[in-house]
Amino acid sequence: MDNPIRLHWLDPKDPAQPFPSPGRALRDPDGLLAIGGDLSTARLLRAYREGIFPWFNPDEPILWWSPDPRTVLPTGRMHVSRSLRRAVRRADYAIRFNTAPDAVMAACAAPREPGQGTWLGLQMRRAYRSLFDAGAMKTVEVWRAGTLVGGVYGVAIGRMFYGESMFSTVDNASKIALFWLCRFMAAQRMPLLDCQVGSDHLASLGAEGMPRAQFIEMVQRLVNEAPPDWTEPADAPAAAEHLPAC
Missing domain, CATH: 3.40.630.70 (Leucyl/phenylalanyl-tRNA-protein transferase, C-terminal domain)
Incomplete structure (x- = not known):
C-alpha cells in the first residue's frame, strides 16, 4: 500500500524555515504545498521568489500553493x-x-x-x-x-x-x-x-x-x-x- 501524501507544516515562529520543493505539491487540490507559518514580509518574499503564494479563507489556516500548470x-x-x-x-x-x-x-x-x-x-x-x-x-x-x-x-x-x-x-x-x-x-x-x-x-x-x-x-x-x-x-x-x- 502506498504511503499517504503528507502536507508540509510550517512553523509560525520560524519565518526563515524553507519551503518544500514545489514539485511536492498535491495534484488534488492542484498545487497545495504547505500549511501554516505566518505572513511575515520575509516569508512572503521568499515564497514568491520560489513560485509559491498564499491563498486561504479567513477562517482557515494559511495555505501555500504552487499549481501545475501555472x-x-x-x-x-x-x-x-x-x-x-x-x-x-x-x-x-x-x-x-x-x-x-x-x-x-x-x-x-x-x-x-x-x-x-x-x-x-x-x-x-x-x-x-x-x-x-x-x-x-x-x-x-x-x-x-x-x-x-x-x-x-x-x-x-x-x-x-x-x-x-x-x-x-x-x-x-x-x-x-x-x-x-x-x-x-x-x-x-x-x-x-x-x-x-x-x-x-x-x-x-x-x-x-x-x-x-x-x-x-x-x-x-x-x-x-x-x-x-x-x-x-x-x-x-x-x-x-x-x-x-x-
Whole structure:
C-alpha cells in the first residue's frame, strides 16, 4: 500500500524555515504545498521568489500553493477586444501607480455577490500592506473624476510581477488597469504577469497555462534582475491617443 501524501507544516515562529520543493505539491487540490507559518514580509518574499503564494479563507489556516500548470499572461500578448480598445482610447480616466494601496485592497476584498465572503481577509490585507511599505507590493489604479473606479494589485520582485486581485466599479475599469500594467511591463522588459490560477475571464484576456517547472525557471531569472522604476505611471490619456484605431 502506498504511503499517504503528507502536507508540509510550517512553523509560525520560524519565518526563515524553507519551503518544500514545489514539485511536492498535491495534484488534488492542484498545487497545495504547505500549511501554516505566518505572513511575515520575509516569508512572503521568499515564497514568491520560489513560485509559491498564499491563498486561504479567513477562517482557515494559511495555505501555500504552487499549481501545475501555472496561469500566466505574457505582457506583450494581452488580448484587447474592440470594446476595451474603445474604452482605453476614450481616455476619460487617469492612471496612477501606488497611491491608494489600502483602498485598492478594500475594493478587491468586497464580495462580488450579496452574501458571499472573501478570501482577502484582514490578515492578508495587513500582510500586503507591509509588503507595500517594503516596496514589494504595487497597485495600478484607474481614477475618474477623482474617484477610484478600478485597479489591480500584486507583488513585484526584480522584473517579475505576481498579480493578486483586481476590481472594477464601472465597466472595463479593471481591464483598463490590466492593459496599462501590461503596457508598462512590456516596456520595462517584464515579460510575464503571474495570474496564479486560470479562469475563463483570464483566458479571454490572453492568459495561458505554463508548466510549473518552466514557470519557476523563468521566475528564478526574473526576480534577480534589476527592478524597473515604478514611481512614474504611464501617461494613459496621452499614450492612448497613439493606439491604433478600432
